Structure formats: C-alpha cells, structure tokens
Amino acid sequence: MVPLLALGVLVIVLVQCVRALGWRNGTLTGGILASLTASASVWLLLPREIGEPGSLARVPYVTSETCFKCHPHHYETWHRSFHRTMTQEATPETVRGDFNNQVLVVRGIPTTLTREGNRFYMETADPTWARRMADTGKPPEEWGPAELRRFEVVRLVGSHWFQECMYRDEAGRYWRLPVSYHIASQRWVHTNGAFLAPDTNDFWEKSTIWNESCVYCHNTKPSKRPTGWTMLKGQRTPSGYDTQVAELGIACEACHGPGELHVRVNSEPGRRFMLQRTGRPDPTVINPSRLSPQRASEVCGHCHASTVPRASAWDEQHTDPYTPGDDLERFLFVFWSEAEQRQLYAEQFRRSPPPPPEPLDGRFWPDGTPLTTAVEFQGMAMSACYQNGQGQMSCLTCHLLHAEDPNFQLGKQKAGNEACLQCHAEYREHIEAHTHHRADSPGSLCYNCHMPYQAYSLLAVHRTHRIHSPLVRDSLVSGKPHACNLCHLDKTLAWTQQHLVRWYGHQPLELNEEQATVAASVLHLLQADARSRAVYVGAYAWEPARQASGTAWMPPVLLDVMARDRFPAVRYLAEKALATLDKGLVRDYDYMAGPEQRAAQVEAMRLRLAAAPGLDPQNHPTIPLASACRLDPVRITELLRRRTDPDVSIHE
Amino acid sequence: MGWLLLLLFLSLGAVLETLHGFKVGFYLDPAHRVRREMWTLAHAHGTLLALVQIAFACGVQRFAWRSPGRLRLASFLLLDAAVLLPGGFFLGGIGHAEGDPSYGVLLVPVGATLLLVAVALIVLEAWRSSRPTPEAGHPSASKESKR
Incomplete structure (x- = not known):
C-alpha cells in the first residue's frame, strides 16, 4: 500500500516537472527529485537482518531512562508501579x-x-x-x-x-x-x-x-x-x-533483559519499520508475553518464587546470572519447603550439617501451598490450570504488568470472574448452579473459593496463588483455613462439610466434637499455630466475611486474641478488625506492649463493651461466649488445652 | 487551492479540539501519544502551508518571473508539499507503534524535499528580481533577454 502511494506521488511530481519545465528539463529535474526520494524510501524499506533469538546474558544494561525514549507509555505504567x-x-x-x-x-x-x-x-x-x-x-x-x-x-x-x-x-x-x-x-x-x-x-x-x-x-x-x-x-x-x-528497584530490564543491543540496533529506523511491518518479535529484547507460559512465568518466578542459588552457576562477585527468557532452574533451585531450602543451601555452599529444622515451616503450609507472598510462582505451579507449564496458563493470563492500576497489576476485567471464565466459559451462564450463591454475591466470585486469602505477609492477608478446590480434607491435613470458613467465620467445619457433600458430592470425613460444635475460625484462633491464626484473624476485617457472618459476636473473640496471642502481628490484625467495628474502642491499645500491659488495656476495653447493649450468647451457639465482652472461660480453658503454638517466623 | 487547504486543515484543528473536548481515548490515551503528536503536526503543517500557498498566490505578481516554467513548478511543488507533509503526519498517526509513527510518515520527507525545492526556486527568483533589469545594463539580464 505504502510503496504504491509513494510511487504515485513520484509519478505526479515527474508529470508536474514535465508540464512546468518542458520534456527535457522536466524529465531531468523530476527524475532527480524522484530518484532522491525513491532511493531514500527504498533504503528504509529494504529487508534487514533481524536475527534469531539467543541469550542476552552478555549484553550491557542501559536503565529505564533509555527505554522511555521509544516506549513512553510502557515507561509511564511502570513508573507508577510499586516495582x-x-x-x-x-x-x-x-x-x-x-x-x-x-x-x-x-x-x-x-x-x-x-x-x-x-x-x-x-x-x-x-x-x-x-x-x-x-x-x-x-x-x-x-x-x-x-x-x-x-x-x-x-x-x-x-x-x-x-x-x-x-x-x-x-x-x-x-x-x-x-x-x-x-x-x-x-x-x-x-x-x-x-x-x-x-x-x-x-x-x-x-x-x-x-x-x-x-x-x-x-x-x-x-x-x-x-x-x-x-x-x-x-x-x-x-x-x-x-x-x-x-x-x-525493579526496572524495565529486570523483565525484558538487558537493553544495550536492542537500543543500538533499533536506532536505525529501517529496522524498526521492518519489525513493525512484519510483526516479527525482536530477538534483541525479551517480551514475556511472547515466551512460552513456563518461561514467561519464570520471569516473574525469578523473584516471586522461593529459591536457592545453584552455586556452580554463580560467579565470585555473586552477580545474579539469570537473564529473562532463560531457564530459571539453570541458576536457581526452586524449593517447596524450608527443610528442602536448608538442605539445598547446605549442599550448595558446603555448610554441613544443614541447620536444624524450625518447628514450623514459615513459607509453606504442610500440603505445599505457599503460606506467604513472594512465593506466588510455586502456588501457581501447583495449580491444575498451570499443567506444569505445558498448558496455556501463565502469570500473564491474569496479570498485566503495564496495567493502569498499579495495585495487583491485574489485566482488564481480571479482577472478577472474567479471569477464570476466559478458560472455564461453561460457568458463564450457570454460575449460581455451580456456586449455590447469588450470582452478584461474593460467594459467586471464583477467587473467593478457589484462591482464598490463605497467605500472610506484611501485616495483611493475601490471596493464595494456588488455584484449587476447597476440600475439608486439605484443611484437616494442613491446618490451612478452609475457604468457606474464611467467609462464614461463625460456622463450623462440619457445617462446611455438610454443604460440600450436598452440593458437590464430596466424601464426608470424620470430624471431632469441637469441629462439629465450635466455629472453625474461633477454634483455630484458640488451638492452631500462628500461621492459621494470622490468616483467620485477617478475615475478621474482610467485608464479605463480616456480611456473611455478622459482627455482633466478634469483639469478645478479637479481645481474647489481643490479650492472649504471643505473636504481635496476630494481635495487630485483631486490633485492625476490631477497629473496623469501633475505632474509638482500640484507641489506647498497643499491640507491641508486654503481656501485663496488654491485659490491662483489653480489660478496659471489655468494661467499655459491657456497658453497651448486650449480646445474647444463645444466638451464637458456635461461639463459646460468656457475655458481650468475654468468652466462656471454662470452655476456653478446655479448648486451649489442645493448643499447638510452636515458634514460627514468616520473613515476608 | 490555498484557501481550500486552509479550510481543510482548520477543520482538522476543530476536529482535534472536539476530540479533546470529549476526551476521546483513541486520541488522548497515553498509549496513543504518537497519534496525538502526529495529528497535531498534521494540523499545524497543513494550516501553515495553506497560508504559504495564499501568500505565494498574492506575491507571485511581485516577482519578475523570467521563467514561467519555474513559476509553475514552484506552484506545483508547494501544493504537493501542502498535501504530502500534513498527509504524511496524519497517516503516520494511524496504526502507529508505541514509539514510532506508521509507514504513512514516509510521505513527510518526500513533501519536505519538494517544499525545499519550491522555496529554493522562489528564493532564487526573488534574488533575481531584486537585481537590475537588462534595460538598466545588467549583464545577466541582457544574456537572459537574448535567449
């Protein structure tokens, strides 16, 4: 199209020259003009050697300011990102x-x-x-x-x-x-x-x-x-x-690879036009969306996976050898438990014997599901949707790193069910039949059941990136809070099982008396380790859970956590949840204070709560309440007897 | 023709203002920064070259054109430039890449070359008209008249 247009222009110019200057002079002048412009155009349109994809490992880095010159929009979306x-x-x-x-x-x-x-x-x-x-x-x-x-x-x-x-x-x-x-x-x-x-x-x-x-x-x-x-x-x-x-910070070249070669070869306009015309990928730069799902996900996994360096692949300066597009496992071991991490580290860096294991894993639930953020790659890799990187799913299926909104960097409409419906289209018209919740309710949002808030980091709970069906068995084996009970905080695990058996034909498992009579969230807050407690107490501030569960019964439970728990982050999350009910109530509470000081602060809050209109414990049979401000001490003592609370540290 | 071009490119300016007024995404979104720049250049160059056309038409009688052929050529080339330059910018803003205009922009250097030649012809003629006529005894003028 463009060559034809250019040819037309040149013919017109030639004709005009002939008309103006006569046959001889016009042909000469027009010919010179046409030749000049034609040769410039032909030079621009000549095919260029684009090259084949190869490793960019030895290419120098140029920084994001250089990228801005040609990619202003991508630069801007990155510039407002938290990366x-x-x-x-x-x-x-x-x-x-x-x-x-x-x-x-x-x-x-x-x-x-x-x-x-x-x-x-x-x-x-x-x-x-x-x-x-x-x-x-x-x-x-x-x-x-x-x-x-x-x-x-x-x-x-x-x-x-x-x-x-x-x-x-x-x-x-x-x-x-x-x-x-x-x-x-x-x-x-x-x-x-x-x-x-x-x-x-x-x-x-x-x-x-x-x-x-x-x-x-x-x-x-x-x-x-x-x-x-x-x-x-x-x-x-x-x-x-x-x-x-x-x-x-995490700049353009962290995901796209070093840019010096890309900048150098593309300073020639003909090459850029050729790439634009042919739509071919430029092998001098990495575009993760053109990589295979596995390689694309590894670009994210380079940081969003827990890894141990493969010592033989690193130099003495400890320069990160990974370049986007590479096979990540050439340079890093991806590990799936802290025990494996310690073992790998000891092997790679000749530190023997490996340090003794901690009582609890601070990165993974016992079933391997990541427990914290920055391990999202492993979560996705465990999902059936990922199919070991052989399927179509990658991080970019839902995430768009150049999204307008820097929070969570989700692609267009991917904050809702469209993320899942792009593959599971069969549920589009029959979502209620599948979820047994109203279509416009949080219970029909795929994420809430299949990617619930089961991860903790930085004084907040986060969605797990392991896409899976919520099974009672998983919760029993791993202590991982069940997705249903993260919303229905006042319901027991038995209640959850009953519905899953009825709706989805799950095989019922034997549950103990406490799991049948005490709300799962309360039971975990009293008996489970700090990982479960953090995740559950985080749900108390989650609006869909508060709507589904009611909030009248929550203050005594949260006050108990604020007084008793020995993990300050858990106490902080309890304080945060209580503040959403009554901000003034927690004004004088200090979650970092020592046990005696905290006990006094909580007692003062209880007194203030006792003065408010009462709460009838009879209306909440699954919550061991004594009054509007206090849990039943006899029942609590009994439940606490089976508490498991080893030390654990989540370093995220 | 100059007035017609002025009408055309002023209308383009009005269209661009309207796109601004209604905050139309395909013109104002950051992703279309190149389009916005190209179309603004199309409007600016088109309007300016239309005014040049009009000025040329008004001033053509003031020059003692010794070669009507050059006059016609300058006129043709000015007209070509007034179409190709803004046209190239406009097409460059359609289907562009993030940091580069599309192929249509190749018309711009063609138009610019023709504009340069046209202006060179006019400057040459202006210079020649400022010199004494053959009657005043200028040697080059008498040589021209002998031809």
Whole structure:
C-alpha cells in the first residue's frame, strides 16, 4: 500500500516537472527529485537482518531512562508501579513516613524520626546496648534509660505496604533499622511486629543486611560483591560489600533483559519499520508475553518464587546470572519447603550439617501451598490450570504488568470472574448452579473459593496463588483455613462439610466434637499455630466475611486474641478488625506492649463493651461466649488445652 | 487551492479540539501519544502551508518571473508539499507503534524535499528580481533577454 502511494506521488511530481519545465528539463529535474526520494524510501524499506533469538546474558544494561525514549507509555505504567519504587534512595520525594520529630515508643524504648533539610534520621536504641540488655533476659520495660544512637536513613525498601529504612555502615552494608513506616495504616511500627514472629526482647532482631538477600529481588541485575570475609558462627561470612545494581528497584530490564543491543540496533529506523511491518518479535529484547507460559512465568518466578542459588552457576562477585527468557532452574533451585531450602543451601555452599529444622515451616503450609507472598510462582505451579507449564496458563493470563492500576497489576476485567471464565466459559451462564450463591454475591466470585486469602505477609492477608478446590480434607491435613470458613467465620467445619457433600458430592470425613460444635475460625484462633491464626484473624476485617457472618459476636473473640496471642502481628490484625467495628474502642491499645500491659488495656476495653447493649450468647451457639465482652472461660480453658503454638517466623 | 487547504486543515484543528473536548481515548490515551503528536503536526503543517500557498498566490505578481516554467513548478511543488507533509503526519498517526509513527510518515520527507525545492526556486527568483533589469545594463539580464 505504502510503496504504491509513494510511487504515485513520484509519478505526479515527474508529470508536474514535465508540464512546468518542458520534456527535457522536466524529465531531468523530476527524475532527480524522484530518484532522491525513491532511493531514500527504498533504503528504509529494504529487508534487514533481524536475527534469531539467543541469550542476552552478555549484553550491557542501559536503565529505564533509555527505554522511555521509544516506549513512553510502557515507561509511564511502570513508573507508577510499586516495582519501580521497591528500592530507592531516601529523598524528600521518596520518603513516605513522617520524619517531623515523630516519636514511637515500643516497650519503653523511644525511637525519634527527624529531618534536617533533605536528610532523614532515626534515633533509636543502640544495637550493642540493646543486644546486651536482651541477653540479661529482662523485658525491655525493665532495661532502664535507653542508650540511643542516631542513624541517617539513606535507602528505602518498599513503597506499597511498608517502607523500610536503612542506614549504611563504613563497610558498605545497608542495615534495616528497627522501625518501619506502615503505609496502609500511615504509622510507624516496629519491625519485630511487622513480620509474623513471636514476641522477643531483642529490639534489633529483624535487622538484616540488605546486601545479603534483599538486593536480589528488589533491584535490577544485582551484584553482591563482597569486599572481605570473616568467620561468624563457624561460617565464612562477608565483612563488607561494594554492592552494585544496574538500577535500583525493579526496572524495565529486570523483565525484558538487558537493553544495550536492542537500543543500538533499533536506532536505525529501517529496522524498526521492518519489525513493525512484519510483526516479527525482536530477538534483541525479551517480551514475556511472547515466551512460552513456563518461561514467561519464570520471569516473574525469578523473584516471586522461593529459591536457592545453584552455586556452580554463580560467579565470585555473586552477580545474579539469570537473564529473562532463560531457564530459571539453570541458576536457581526452586524449593517447596524450608527443610528442602536448608538442605539445598547446605549442599550448595558446603555448610554441613544443614541447620536444624524450625518447628514450623514459615513459607509453606504442610500440603505445599505457599503460606506467604513472594512465593506466588510455586502456588501457581501447583495449580491444575498451570499443567506444569505445558498448558496455556501463565502469570500473564491474569496479570498485566503495564496495567493502569498499579495495585495487583491485574489485566482488564481480571479482577472478577472474567479471569477464570476466559478458560472455564461453561460457568458463564450457570454460575449460581455451580456456586449455590447469588450470582452478584461474593460467594459467586471464583477467587473467593478457589484462591482464598490463605497467605500472610506484611501485616495483611493475601490471596493464595494456588488455584484449587476447597476440600475439608486439605484443611484437616494442613491446618490451612478452609475457604468457606474464611467467609462464614461463625460456622463450623462440619457445617462446611455438610454443604460440600450436598452440593458437590464430596466424601464426608470424620470430624471431632469441637469441629462439629465450635466455629472453625474461633477454634483455630484458640488451638492452631500462628500461621492459621494470622490468616483467620485477617478475615475478621474482610467485608464479605463480616456480611456473611455478622459482627455482633466478634469483639469478645478479637479481645481474647489481643490479650492472649504471643505473636504481635496476630494481635495487630485483631486490633485492625476490631477497629473496623469501633475505632474509638482500640484507641489506647498497643499491640507491641508486654503481656501485663496488654491485659490491662483489653480489660478496659471489655468494661467499655459491657456497658453497651448486650449480646445474647444463645444466638451464637458456635461461639463459646460468656457475655458481650468475654468468652466462656471454662470452655476456653478446655479448648486451649489442645493448643499447638510452636515458634514460627514468616520473613515476608 | 490555498484557501481550500486552509479550510481543510482548520477543520482538522476543530476536529482535534472536539476530540479533546470529549476526551476521546483513541486520541488522548497515553498509549496513543504518537497519534496525538502526529495529528497535531498534521494540523499545524497543513494550516501553515495553506497560508504559504495564499501568500505565494498574492506575491507571485511581485516577482519578475523570467521563467514561467519555474513559476509553475514552484506552484506545483508547494501544493504537493501542502498535501504530502500534513498527509504524511496524519497517516503516520494511524496504526502507529508505541514509539514510532506508521509507514504513512514516509510521505513527510518526500513533501519536505519538494517544499525545499519550491522555496529554493522562489528564493532564487526573488534574488533575481531584486537585481537590475537588462534595460538598466545588467549583464545577466541582457544574456537572459537574448535567449
């Protein structure tokens, strides 16, 4: 079409020249003009060698500012994403927390956040003093006046849920400071309570080194670069770093591969026109949507999977060897339990014997379902829909990394049932027959049953990425909260089973007396480990669950958690749920406080609740209530006797 | 023809304003930044070249055109440029890639070349008309008149 149009133009120009200047001069002038323009056009349209796809591993990185020149829209959608802001230098533009002389007192130790011009400071307990005091075994409230030290906050990690603050020591190590900004609640919080872990007296317990592990998933093409080594607890450990990254945060080249070659060859317009004309993929860059479902998912899995480095594939500088489009498992082992992680790590880095296993896995439920975020790849890989990467499903089936809305980065209409109906179209017209819930109700949203909120991280519960049918058997075996009971919080597991048998023909399993008489959520909050408790208590703030279950009976249950639980993150989630019922009630509650202080705070809340219109326990037979503000102490003691509450840590 | 082109490209400007007014996605969405830029250029170049056409028509009598052929050629080429340049920009905004206009934009350099030649012809003629006539004893003028 275009060549024809150009030819037409040239003929017209030639004719005009002849008409204007006569046959001889016109032909000459027109011929020169036509030749000039024709040769330029032909040069642009000449076929180019596009090349074949190959590894981009040795190509240099160019950073996102270069990508912007030709891909402004993709740059903009990335620029407003939380991937970009995963790691940033601390500047007035990037800092989310309030550094205007804010003071956070945690168990008697003050942390002060201040700003001087464009520099940010955190004054908090001196780490050496705090560790020494923790070793005394006394609780922090009895440590006396704190020895404080002032740190300059130079780097930030996170911008969606949390923003962690880091200072840099003289050895190039970036340390996570003990207080972070919780963006969701817009307040400063202590990191000991931000991760799911039991109460501790170690004020700096969660202070890890960014160069050690955070750097890998929160930046583009990182290279750890240890500068010296020391022996720590019998292990050879880096004593300093000169860590380098292609770009801070997760930038264009983290998913599309290094861009130098792509930029260089496409500075020639003819090549770009040829690619546009033929629609051929450009082998100088990776477009995950053109990769196979497995390779495309591995681009995400590079960070959204739990992995251990394959030592033989890494250099001495510990430069991440993975390039998008590569087979991920050439460089990283994907593991499916923390026990496997410890084993792999010991094998790869010659650390024997492997560290003893923790009492509970902090990343996976016992059936292998991921328990936390950043392990979504494994969740999807366990799903029947993924078909071991041989089917059509990949992360990009639902997610669009250049979506307009940076939250969850879902494709158009993929926040609803369209995500599933694109393959399971048979349910489109008969959704109620399948779900037994009204079509416009949360019970008919595929996600709520097949991807329920079974994962915990960063003081919030998240949807699991294992797409599966909710089976009572899975809950019994793994302790994983059942999807039905995450919405019907006041119903028993027996009630759930009864419906699943009737509606879907499931085989009934034998349940004990408690599972038949006590609401599953309450039973878990009293008896299960902290993982189940976190997930269940998170559901108490979920609006569809509150509509399905009613809220009148919730305060005594939540108050019990707020007083009793030894995991601050669980207490925080209980406080959050109670605040949605009565914000004023929780005003004086401190989920980080010691047990006695918390007990007093909760008792004060109970007294205030007792003054309110009463709640009739008879109306809630599955909840062991004594009154409107208190659970039945006899029943609770009985149930608590079978409580299993080992230590567990979720480091996400 | 100049007035006709002016009408055409002013109308295009009105259409673009309307697209702005109704916040039409295929023109204003960030993904169509190239289209917006190309069509704005089409409107601007078209209007400007239409005005050049009119100015040329008004001024043509002021030049002592010694070659009617060059006059016709300049006129033809100006007209071609007034169609090809904005036309190329307009087509470049249809079916474009994210960072590049579509093939239609190839008409722009063709139009630009023709415009340059046309303007060169006019400048040449203006320069020649500013020189003394053969009657005033200019050697080149007498040479031209002998032909």
